[in-house]
Every structure is written in structure tokens, then in C-alpha cells.
Amino acid sequence: MVKAVKGNAIVPTYVLEYLLGQYCATNDEDSIQSGIETVREILRKHYVPRNEAGLIRSMIKEKGWHKVIDKISVDLNEKTDAYEATFSNLGIKKVLVDSTTVKAHPKLLVGGVWCIADVEYDFNEDKTTTPWILATLKPIQLSHFDFDSYIEARRQFTTDEWIDLLIQSIGFNPELFGKRSKLLQLLRLVPFCERNYNIIELGPKGTGKSHIYSEFSPHGILVSGGEVTVAKLFVNNSTGKIGLVGYWDVVAFDEFAGKKKRADKALVDIMKNYMANKSFSRGIETLGAEASMAFVGNTQHTVPYMLKHADLFDDLPEQYHDSAFLDRVHFYLPGWEVDIIRGEMFSNGYGFVVDYLAEILRSLRNHDFSDWYQEHFTLSSDISTRDRDGIHKTFSGLMKILFPEGEATKDEIQAILHFAIEGRKRVKDQLMRIDSTYVDVRFSYEDGEGKTFSVKTLEEEEYPRYYHRTIGDGSEENELKSPVKTDISAKESVEPVEEQPQAGHVAYQENQRGISYQTLFGPYLKGA
Incomplete structure (x- = not known):
């Protein structure tokens, strides 16, 4: 529709x-x-297209009033002690707004909100007043919903049916996605239901990285990575006005990657503090906020290239390619695993109205599911507090999305926990390449019977030869030329021992690449 x-x-x-x-x-x-x-x-x-704004302004003048759909933002004019609205597409400014409207919809003051508004025109000779009058204003957002009925309805779905419904609500056909790919798509929703959640997604162009943050929810805002300032994001020292993090549930940075981009050092420092402590200090006071941060950007190279020559954060601007900043990221979403969007991937089936789902996710921010795995599993004592926080937040967010009623089986809990640990491990493994002061961590967990489960990232399974190399150790070129090191001198000659292929069972993960019939069956067909 x-x-x-x-x-x-x-x-x-x-x-x-x-x-x-x-x-x-x-x-x-x-x-x-x-x-x-x-x-x-x-x-x-x-709806007001920008190129027809002049025509619509003329229509309002001639007719006296007109209903418009536009993005409206409001500012306080201290000189006149009045709130004034700016219409983004219509191109009119300083339209008076009454205080009750602003109190009811405070987001008008930051970034603007899409509204349906009645605009009137009444010209008079007074040069200080504007002829534009805002008669009515109605933000396009859900007014109410029943959370209990949502929980009750969830119980009538199996887990797979529920996941498919959520994927359709995002706009995709679930039949074209595997289980892991569906989870990666749903992970983009976690910042909306988890407070102060920091996620980064780097991957190829055209995989829909920023779509969720711009189209999906009225509670998220997408800003271009280079455009944001300390005053716009946190607080303006001259006016004392709080920035985007005070009003939005999710602040997403688009086009975040790009080595040549310059970033404000002061902004990076304040972001580090905010991402770790949920607070920022400007001037004399410390302020808190609960906006989640999402960073999305395009990679220039393939995964093996990045692992061989640098690290998976290689495309970030220099100021952000900093271990202290990256350590505060809770989950690295592997954008190279997400398919480039094609026409047949879109859904024609039923899904939730996105506005309704956005309100549900927003209300779930008040819940905490981070310790629900502890009945069945225990994290390894190696895992540091910061790693633990990242794992807990991702686990909690996915539980809220998939099991808001809290009725998950042990296997379902394990799958989510494993996935949460993998995303944080991807961050930590790259940090160890960037900064040698980080110690090696064993990412694993135990069940109640003492069985240990070790977690590996998919890249680790695919490219073990490159994954565990420390860049700049001086030996990487030699390693690439001769991956097998021997102590045999050149004078000695050794007969090569040809190993016979063994019977066995090989398991591969969804999205795993680098597999061919040649490597699988080649040894068994020699001499055939």
C-alpha cells in the first residue's frame, strides 16, 4: 500500500x-x-513539494487558508517572547505558535516534526508582524496504543511467525531471508527499544543501512556525519538549549565512514563521555540523556582485504578511528552480510503499521531483559565489564523485540546470547589490532551443566589466516608468501606425505563465504 x-x-x-x-x-x-x-x-x-512552494503560498493568500503536510520546526524568539514556526518545504518563517501546542509536542523545538497544519493568511500594514497564521497543527504520530493487548497477541504466534511478521513490518519479504539475515535486519531496531545503545554498521553501498533511521520511526533522526556540531548534538552554551540527544530516542549518523573526513576533536571527546556514562558536561553542569547512537557508513574494500591490510574499522575518519571511542560501541553489525536491496525483496504481505511498532518499541525502553539468560547460562569470567555491558544491551534489545512477553525457551535464549556476544567480539577483536594494550579475551559462556560454548565471528571462520594477525608485526608479508613455516634446511629433501581424505561431517553457518565444490570435494576426486 x-x-x-x-x-x-x-x-x-x-x-x-x-x-x-x-x-x-x-x-x-x-x-x-x-x-x-x-x-x-x-x-x-x-503535500508541499519544494519546487511548488511559491504556488501554494499564492493559493493560501488568494483563498485565505489551506491545509498543508510539511515538516515544521519551532524556535523561541526571546525578543518578542513568542514561539515561531518554520515550514521546511513551504518556505515560510516566523509563524506564531501558542505555548500549549509547544508544550504538548516538545519535539517541534528540535529537528522538527511532520504535521498536518491549517495555515491562514491575513495581511496588515504592521511591518513587525507576519501575515501567516497557524490555525491548527496536528503531528503525524500515534496518539495511543494498548501495550497489554500487544503482549497478549504475541503469545498467539510461534517465534518464526513473529520474526516473519516483524520483517514484513520493516517492508521485506521474509521468504528471501535466512534466520541469521533476519536477525541482522531486526538488530537495526534495537536502538529504538534500548536506552543509550551504541551500534555501528559498515558495509557495501545499497544495503538499506540508513532507511530504518530515516523512514521507520518518528522518534529517530538521521543526521549527516559531517554536519553535526557539539551545540546541535549536545547543548548550546550560549543559549543553554539542549541538543538532539535530549529529544530523540535514536540519533543516527549517516555517511559516517570516509578517511578524509574531518571531525571536531571536542565533539569526539564529548561523545566518548556520553556513550560511556550517558551524560555530558558543558559549562558548569552535567546533563544526562538517553538517546541511542547509530553510526552507518560504506566500506571501500572487501572483508579479507581489510583483515589483511588494516582492520574492520579502517574506513572511519581518523578522529573516530580511536580505540577509546570504538570501545564504547556495543555491537558491530556486519553490513557485508546484508544483501543489496532488490525489487523482489519487498513485501506484499501484512505487517504492523510502522508508527504503531515505533510506539511499542519506545514503550519497551522502560523494560530491562538483560539478565534473563542467567537462569540458564553464565558468561566467562574473562569478559570485562564494558564487554559485558555491550552483550547485555544487545541481548536485552533482541529479547524485547522477539519475546516481549518473556516466554523464550533455553535454545532461543542461547541463540540470542550467542549472537549478542559475536557482535561485541567483532568490536573487541578489531580493537586488539588497533591498540596493543588490550588483552586477549576468551568470549565464551557456560550452561548449567558446565558445558562451555566458545563464540567465534563469521569472519574468523571464513578467514582464519588473516583474522588473528596483528597488523605491523613485520612478518605479514613473509606469512602470506609462505604460510607454512619449517625448520628443514635447504640441503635436506623430504618426500611429501599425501594425506588421505577422511570421512567426516562439515557444518557451515548461514552467510558464510569462501566455500567451493573444489575445496569440499576436490581431495576425494583425485585420480577419478
């Missing part, structure tokens, strides 16, 4: 679904078609 109405309107998905929810909430095909036509008509009449 969203695809049917989106066309070339540059509005987020939750705006379209809000309108569809009002006009297409039925199973009747004819009613749905007429509802879609109504929504298209509303967008055609009331």
Missing part, C-alpha cells in the same frame, strides 16, 4: 501509513482502492 501511494512524494513511511491507517483500515478490496485514491489525492493537494 505504501509503495502504491509513495510515488515521488518525499515523505517518511510513517506519514504515509498514518494516512493509510485513516482511509484504508479495512479488508474490503474496493474500499482499500478508494482509500488509496483518497490518500493520493490528499498528498497531491496538501
Whole structure:
């Protein structure tokens, strides 16, 4: 339905679904078609494309008023002691807004909110006043929902059915994804339901890394990596006004990678403190906030290339390629495992209205599931406090998304715990390449019967030869030329011993690459 109405309107998905929810909430095909036509008509009449802003301003002047769909932000004008709205696409400023509207919707003050608004025009001779009047303003967001009925409904689904429903809600066809790929997609939702969660995703272009943060929820904001300042993100010292982290649940940094990009050193230092302690100090006071941070960017090279020549954080700007900053990241989402988005991957089935799901995830921020695995499993004592925090936060977030009612089996809990540990291990293993002061950690956990489970990342399984090399140890070129080291002098000659292929069983993980029929069966076919 969203695809049917989106066309070339540059509005987020939750705006379209809000309108569809009002006009297409039925199973009747004819009613749905007429509802879609109504929504298209509303967008055609009331959405303001930037290139037609002049025409719509003229229409409001001639007609006296008009209803518009636009992104509206509000500022306090201290000189006149009044709130003034700016319409992003319509291009009008200093439109008076009453205090009650601002109190009811404080996000208008930071970054702006998509709204349906009635704008009136009343010209007078007074040069100090604006002719534009804001008659009504209604943010396009869900007004209420029943959390208990959501929990009750979850109990009627199996785990696989529930995962498929969530994947369809994001907009993808679950039949085209394996279990691990589905979990990677759902992991992008964790910042919305977990406070102060820091996630990084680096991978090839075109895998939909920033889509969730820009289209999915009215509680998240996507900022370009180079555009943000300390004042915009944290607090403006001259006005005392708190920045984005005070108002949004998720602040995502787009185009975060790029070695040549310059980053403000002061910003990096404040971010380090905020990501570790949930607080930042400017001037004389220390302020706290609960926004999660998501960093998304494109990689320039393949995984084996990065592992061979540098590390998996290689594409980050120099100021962010810093072990103290990266140590505060709770999960590294391997973007190279996510498929490049193609037309057939989109879903045609039913899913949640994204606005509804966004409100559910927001309410789940008040819950904590981080210790639910402890009934069955114990983390290795090697794992440091910071590693433990990262594992706990990822585990808690995935539990909230998949089992909000808390009824998971031991095997399901183990799968989520294993996945959470892998994401934090990916961060730690790269830190050990960047900074030699980090000690080696055994990422493992035990069950109640004393059985130990060791965790490896998928890259470790695929490229063991490159994965455990410390860059710059002076021996890497020799290693690549002759991976087998021997003590045999050149004078001695040794008859090569050809090993006979053995019967056996080989297990591979989903998304594992570097496997061929040649390596699997080649030894068994010699002489055939």
C-alpha cells in the first residue's frame, strides 16, 4: 500500500501509513482502492513539494487558508517572547505558535516534526508582524496504543511467525531471508527499544543501512556525519538549549565512514563521555540523556582485504578511528552480510503499521531483559565489564523485540546470547589490532551443566589466516608468501606425505563465504 501511494512524494513511511491507517483500515478490496485514491489525492493537494512552494503560498493568500503536510520546526524568539514556526518545504518563517501546542509536542523545538497544519493568511500594514497564521497543527504520530493487548497477541504466534511478521513490518519479504539475515535486519531496531545503545554498521553501498533511521520511526533522526556540531548534538552554551540527544530516542549518523573526513576533536571527546556514562558536561553542569547512537557508513574494500591490510574499522575518519571511542560501541553489525536491496525483496504481505511498532518499541525502553539468560547460562569470567555491558544491551534489545512477553525457551535464549556476544567480539577483536594494550579475551559462556560454548565471528571462520594477525608485526608479508613455516634446511629433501581424505561431517553457518565444490570435494576426486 505504501509503495502504491509513495510515488515521488518525499515523505517518511510513517506519514504515509498514518494516512493509510485513516482511509484504508479495512479488508474490503474496493474500499482499500478508494482509500488509496483518497490518500493520493490528499498528498497531491496538501503535500508541499519544494519546487511548488511559491504556488501554494499564492493559493493560501488568494483563498485565505489551506491545509498543508510539511515538516515544521519551532524556535523561541526571546525578543518578542513568542514561539515561531518554520515550514521546511513551504518556505515560510516566523509563524506564531501558542505555548500549549509547544508544550504538548516538545519535539517541534528540535529537528522538527511532520504535521498536518491549517495555515491562514491575513495581511496588515504592521511591518513587525507576519501575515501567516497557524490555525491548527496536528503531528503525524500515534496518539495511543494498548501495550497489554500487544503482549497478549504475541503469545498467539510461534517465534518464526513473529520474526516473519516483524520483517514484513520493516517492508521485506521474509521468504528471501535466512534466520541469521533476519536477525541482522531486526538488530537495526534495537536502538529504538534500548536506552543509550551504541551500534555501528559498515558495509557495501545499497544495503538499506540508513532507511530504518530515516523512514521507520518518528522518534529517530538521521543526521549527516559531517554536519553535526557539539551545540546541535549536545547543548548550546550560549543559549543553554539542549541538543538532539535530549529529544530523540535514536540519533543516527549517516555517511559516517570516509578517511578524509574531518571531525571536531571536542565533539569526539564529548561523545566518548556520553556513550560511556550517558551524560555530558558543558559549562558548569552535567546533563544526562538517553538517546541511542547509530553510526552507518560504506566500506571501500572487501572483508579479507581489510583483515589483511588494516582492520574492520579502517574506513572511519581518523578522529573516530580511536580505540577509546570504538570501545564504547556495543555491537558491530556486519553490513557485508546484508544483501543489496532488490525489487523482489519487498513485501506484499501484512505487517504492523510502522508508527504503531515505533510506539511499542519506545514503550519497551522502560523494560530491562538483560539478565534473563542467567537462569540458564553464565558468561566467562574473562569478559570485562564494558564487554559485558555491550552483550547485555544487545541481548536485552533482541529479547524485547522477539519475546516481549518473556516466554523464550533455553535454545532461543542461547541463540540470542550467542549472537549478542559475536557482535561485541567483532568490536573487541578489531580493537586488539588497533591498540596493543588490550588483552586477549576468551568470549565464551557456560550452561548449567558446565558445558562451555566458545563464540567465534563469521569472519574468523571464513578467514582464519588473516583474522588473528596483528597488523605491523613485520612478518605479514613473509606469512602470506609462505604460510607454512619449517625448520628443514635447504640441503635436506623430504618426500611429501599425501594425506588421505577422511570421512567426516562439515557444518557451515548461514552467510558464510569462501566455500567451493573444489575445496569440499576436490581431495576425494583425485585420480577419478
